Structures are given as structure tokens and as C-alpha cells.
Amino acid sequence: MMNTLRYITAGNPRKMLKPILWTVFANLANLFPFGCVAAAVSMIYAYYSAERPALDIQGLWLAWGGMVLFLAVLFIGELMAYRSTYRGAYESSAEGRAQVAEHLRKLPLGFLLSKDSGELGHTMMNDFTQMEHAATHSLPQLVSGAIIPVLAFGGLLFVDWRLAAAMLAGFPVTILILWGVSRLERKLGKSHSQARIDQANRLQEYLLGMKIIKAYNLRGENFQRLEQAFSRYRRESIKLEGVLGPFFLVAIAFMEAGLSLMTMAGVYLILGGEITVPLFATFLLVGTRVFDPLSAAIMRLPAFKYDVMAGERIVNLLKQPVMAGEKEPPEDHDIRLENVTFAYGEKTVLDNVSMDMKKGTLTAIVGPSGSGKSTLLRLIARFYDPQQGKVLFGGSDEREMDPEKLMKKMSMVFQDVYLFQDTIRNNIRYGREDATQEEIEAAAKEACCHEFIMKLPQGYDTIVGEGGSTLSGGEKQRISIARAVLKNAPVILLDEATSSLDPENERDMQKAISRLIKGRTVILIAHRLKTVVRADRIVVLDKGRVVEQGRHEELLTNGGLYAKLWELQSKTSGWRITP
Numbered sequence: 154m155m156n157t158l159r160y161i162t163a164g165n166p167r168k169m170l171k172p173i174l175w176t177v178f179a180n181l182a183n184l185f186p187f188g189c190v191a192a193a194v195s196m197i198y199a200y201y202s203a204e205r206p207a208l209d210i211q212g213l214w215l216a217w218g219g220m221v222l223f224l225a226v227l228f229i230g231e232l233m234a235y236r237s238t239y240r241g242a243y244e245s246s247a248e249g250r251a252q253v254a255e256h257l258r259k260l261p262l263g264f265l266l267s268k269d270s271g272e273l274g275h276t277m278m279n280d281f282t283q284m285e286h287a288a289t290h291s292l293p294q295l296v297s298g299a300i301i302p303v304l305a306f307g308g309l310l311f312v313d314w315r316l317a318a319a320m321l322a323g324f325p326v327t328i329l330i331l332w333g334v335s336r337l338e339r340k341l342g343k344s345h346s347q348a349r350i351d352q353a354n355r356l357q358e359y360l361l362g363m364k365i366i367k368a369y370n371l372r373g374e375n376f377q378r379l380e381q382a383f384s385r386y387r388r389e390s391i392k393l394e395g396v397l398g399p400f401f402l403v404a405i406a407f408m409e410a411g412l413s414l415m416t417m418a419g420v421y422l423i424l425g426g427e428i429t430v431p432l433f434a435t436f437l438l439v440g441t442r443v444f445d446p447l448s449a450a451i452m453r454l455p456a457f458k459y460d461v462m463a464g465e466r467i468v469n470l471l472k473q474p475v476m477a478g479e480k481e482p483p484e485d486h487d488i489r490l491e492n493v494t495f496a497y498g499e500k501t502v503l504d505n506v507s508m509d510m511k512k513g514t515l516t517a518i519v520g521p522s523g524s525g526k527s528t529l530l531r532l533i534a535r536f537y538d539p540q541q542g543k544v545l546f547g548g549s550d551e552r553e554m555d556p557e558k559l560m561k562k563m564s565m566v567f568q569d570v571y572l573f574q575d576t577i578r579n580n581i582r583y584g585r586e587d588a589t590q591e592e593i594e595a596a597a598k599e600a601c602c603h604e605f606i607m608k609l610p611q612g613y614d615t616i617v618g619e620g621g622s623t624l625s626g627g628e629k630q631r632i633s634i635a636r637a638v639l640k641n642a643p644v645i646l647l648d649e650a651t652s653s654l655d656p657e658n659e660r661d662m663q664k665a666i667s668r669l670i671k672g673r674t675v676i677l678i679a680h681r682l683k684t685v686v687r688a689d690r691i692v693v694l695d696k697g698r699v700v701e702q703g704r705h706e707e708l709l710t711n712g713g714l715y716a717k718l719w720e721l722q723s724k725t726s727g728w729r730i731t732p
């Protein structure tokens with residue numbers, strides 16, 4: 154029960170306390186006007202059955218006054234319930250979304266990469282929307298649907314226990330059916346939920362892959378997978394409704410059977426002279442008022458359970474452990490890898506790697522494709538922690554450091570530059586949020602992008618497409634260099650572009666990179682001879698192991714893998730070290 158409440162409020166049940174209390178209050182207030190009607194009926198009945206010589210006018214006025222008063226209280230209660238429910242639901246989901254987004258930022262990249270981005274997007278949007286729905290349409294009604302009958306029946310028991318017992322007669326069967334069906338409900342709900350997430354993933358894949366589909370004139374497989382996901386979702390939806398619906402209808406039928414039983418018992422007791430007609434009328438009125446919200450609440454149960462699963466996914470995401478470490482990184486920034494072993498799942502990608510990167514030097518990492526170069530950079534940036542060994546920053550284990558503070562010490566320029574759908578100015582500003590326009594322009598000039606930016610229709614205010622789709626690869630990479638210049642971190646992690654650029658772009662890029670790395674500690678994945686030749690140290694990786702280390706001339710003399718790669722690459726026109 155507590156878990157359900159925690160899940161359905163994304164771990165923040167207090168937000169829904171007020172709406173629940175107001176809804177219970179409004180539903181209780183809803184019973185009282187009928188009490189007044191019953192009292193008035195009783196007075197009129199007393200007069201007509203000649204129990205009283207005159208109509209109790211004063212009593213009738215009182216009953217009428219009471220009814221107006223309770224209707225006013227009911228109105229206020231409903232208004233407050235409505236307002237607090239919507240406010241509570243939307244506030245808690247807005248806070249929850251921000252909390253999840255913040256949490257995602259702190260999770261190890263490894264966790265994020267293991268998830269489909271569609272799945273996380275589904276949690277951020279659909280799961281929260283479902284919770285809003287549950288909080289506004291189900292939770293307060295369900296809680297009050299459970300509390301009101303207990304209170305009402307408790308009251309009626311004191312009035313006449315036989316009628317109250319008849320009214321409740323079907324309840325045990327109803328509860329038994331609901332309890333019995335809940336496991337089935339969870340099972341069907343889970344596969345329905347999964348089908349819905351799959352559908353979102355396939356749709357995202359289809360849209361992202363559209364360029365390739367068009368470029369290669371593909372029709373089939375991607376669309377087929379999407380179609381299959383659509384039809385699985387349809388099947389699961391029909392199954393969920395079709396299988397569960399009848400159980401709930403039967404549960405409601407048993408509950409409402411109590412009303413007819415009570416009617417029979419009432420007639421019998423009236424005939425026996427044991428109860429009066431007004432008393433019976435009171436039971437009928439209150440009974441129907443209590444059963445209506447309860448039936449509605451039962452019909453909401455499947456959707457509610459489904460919403461609880463959405464909340465559970467959110468809470469589980471929030472439970473994922475963030476990267477530990479609180480220490481401030483030291484001023485010194487020598488970097489050292491000590492016997493580092495790292496695997497993606499089962500696959501070992503770096504095997505007992507040790508290396509030193511001294512402050513102010515340039516280290517080039519070379520090696521065949523798949524040898525683990527990018528992974529090495531990711532470990533230095535603490536996107537992941539190694540399974541064995543240590544990555545030391547300024548002599549301290551990076552595992553003890555706050556990842557965000559560590560990140561302030563490093564700038565990364567990778568090949569797959571992501572630009573946000575925002576102005577060029579803001580995209581550069583990600584390097585340092587408080588940078589002024591002058592500083593942004595100065596960084597852009599350093600990174601050789603000022604000129605091309607000024608040629609764009611709105612200059613720095615030009616909005617780039619999502620992912621930077623409106624700019625060329627070289628332009629995007631220079632913008633990411635401008636970000637790094639602005640960030641002014643002492644360590645630069647750089648993955649040289651492998652894609653060939655036109656000569657002008659190439660020249661600008663080289664100029665931008667040379668300016669960026671000047672006087673800093675640089676670790677770069679080298680694909681070009683120029684950078685390798687002047688590196689202070691070259692580390693050669695092969696199948697996740699360091700097979701050679703040293704300066705260019707030393708390695709050439711050694712005649713090992715580096716010499717082979719060098720010879721191979723020098724012969725080709727490509728000027729590239731990675732084969």
C-alpha cells in the first residue's frame with residue numbers, strides 16, 4: 154500500500170495528501186444533503202401517517218436550511234479538492250521530471266548507454282503523464298471510494314444492523330474477485346507497458362533512421378519492425394481490456410447485489426413493522442450514494458494499477474545509484490592509469506593498462522580500430538569507472554572525486570559533436586554559462602568559426618537544427634572547439650576527426666586545434682601523422698593492451714606495431730594512423 158502510494162506520486166506522497174483529504178471531505182459532505190432529504194421525508198411521512206397532527210414546518214425549514222448549508226459546504230469541498238488535486242498533480246510531476254532529469258545527468262554514462270533513449274524519453278513524458286492522470290483522476294477518488302463506504306456503513310450499522318449487513322452482503326465476493334484478479338492484472342499490465350515502450354523505441358528508431366532509409370532506398374525491415382510494434386501494442390491493449398473488464402463488472406455486480414438484498418430485507422422488515430418507511434428510504438438514498446463512487450473507483454482500478462507501474466519505473470530510475478565521490482579534484486593535473494581493466498558487460502576492452510600523462514604534455518593514443526582508444530578517453534573523463542585498477546588525477550583516485558567538479562577540469566572535443574537546437578551563441582556558451590558576448594566571440598575567433606558564423610543569416614543568433622543538422626561536420630567540430638576554448642580547462646581530451654574535410658576546412662580545423670591545445674595537457678586519439686610526430690609520448694594500443702609507448706623516433710626504431718602502422722599509413726595518401 155505504501156509502495157503504491159510512493160510509486161503513484163513518483164516518490165513524493167506528501168504532495169497528494171491535501172487533495173486526498175479534500176476529496177474525502179467533499180464526498181462526505183455529499184452524503185449530508187441526502188440526510189436532510191431523508192429527515193424531511195420522515196417528517197412528511199409522520200404527518201401523512203397521522204403520527205403527528207400537524208406538519209412540522211419548523212423542522213422542514215431546518216431540513217431545507219441544512220440541505221442548502223451542506224450543498225454550500227459540498228461546493229467548497231469540491232472546489233478545494235479540484236484545485237488542490239490539479240495543483241498537486243502537476244506540481245509533483247513537474248518537480249519529478251526535473252528530479253529525474255537531474256538524476257540522469259549524474260548517472261554513469263554506462264547506464265544511459267545501456268538504455269534505449271526511447272525508453273528514457275517514454276519515462277520522462279508518458280510515465281509522468283500517466284501519473285498526472287492517476288493523481289487527477291484516480292488516486293483521490295480511489296482513496297475516498299474506500300474510506301466513505303466504511304464510514305457510511307459504520308454509521309448505518311448503528312441505525313439498523315440488519316439492513317446494513319444486507320447492503321454489505323456482496324462485498325466479500327467483490328474483494329475476493331479484486332484480490333484474485335490483481336496478479337493477472339499485473340502480468341497483463343507489464344506486457345502491455347512493455348509493448349508501449351517498444352512502440353516508442355521503434356518509432357524513434359524509424360524516425361532517426363529515415364535518412365539512411367531514403368539514402369539506400371530501403372523500404373522493408375525498419376518499417377516492418379515498427380508495424381510489428383504497433384500491432385503488438387494493439388493486441389496487448391485488447392487483451393488487457395478484454396480479459397480484465399468482465400472480472401471488474403462481475404465484482405461490481407456482486408457489490409450492487411447487496412442493494413437488492415437490502416431492498417428485499419427492507420420490505421420484509423417494514424411488513425413486520427420493525428422499521429419505518431423513512432428509515433428504509435434513508436438506507437436506499439445513502440446506499441446508492443455510496444455505491445456509485447465505489448463502482449466508479451473499481452472501474453478505475455486497472456488503469457490505476459497501470460499508472461502505478463509507470464510510477465514504479467520512475468522510482469526505480471531514481472533509485473539507480475549515481476556516480477559516487479565528493480572530493481574536489483586537486484590543482485595538479487598529472488593523469489595516471491594504474492593497471493586499468495575495463496569491460497562493457499562481458500567484453501573486456503582495456504586489459505591491465507598503465508600509462509602516465511604529465512601536466513603540460515601531449516599524449517597521442519594510436520592503434521587499430523576497436524583497440525579501445527575512445528574507451529580510454531571515456532575512463533579518463535570518468536564516464537565510467539574501471540572494474541579493476543585506478544585512474545588517478547593529480548595523484549588521487551578519480552572515484553573519490555565529484556564527477557561534475559572533475560568535468561570542470563577537462564574539455565572534450567569528440568568527433569560526434571552534438572549541438573542543441575538553440576542559437577549558435579548559446580551552443581558555444583555551454584562551455585561556460587556566465588560567458589559574455591565578447592568572450593563568446595573571442596572563443597569563436599580562436600576556434601576559426603567567427604567568420605562562418607557572421608556569414609549566417611542571423612549571425613550568432615542563428616538557430617541550429619537539432620543535433621546541429623544545419624551545419625557541416627567541420628563547422629560543428631569547430632563550434633565544439635570554441636566551447637572548449639571558452640571553458641578554458643587545463644586538460645583537453647581530443648578525438649581528431651577521421652572524416653576528410655575540404656582543404657580550407659582542414660586548415661581552419663588544424664589552426665583551431667593547435668590554438669586550443671597550446672600550453673595544456675592534451676590526450677588525443679591521433680589519426681594524423683602531424684600530431685603524432687610532435688607528441689611528447691605516443692601510446693600504442695592493440696586489443697585493449699598497451700603494446701608500445703614512447704616518442705615517435707623511439708617507436709620507429711623499435712620496429713613494432715607503431716612502425717608497421719606508420720609505414721602502412723605513409724604509403725597511402727590518407728595520412729592516417731588508424732587503419
Ligand SMILES: Nc1ncnc2c1ncn2[C@@H]1O[C@H](COP(=O)(O)OP(=O)(O)OP(=O)(O)O)[C@@H](O)[C@H]1O
Nearest residue numbers: 266497502520521522523524525526527528529731
Ligand atoms: N558502449 C559500448 N558498449 C559495448 N561495447 C562497446 C561500447 N563502446 C565500444 N564498445 C566496444 O569496445 C571496443 C573498443 O571500442 P573503442 O570505441 O574504445 O575503440 P576505438 O579504438 O576507439 O575504435 P575506433 O578507432 O574504431 O573508434 C570495440 O570492440 C567496441 O565494439
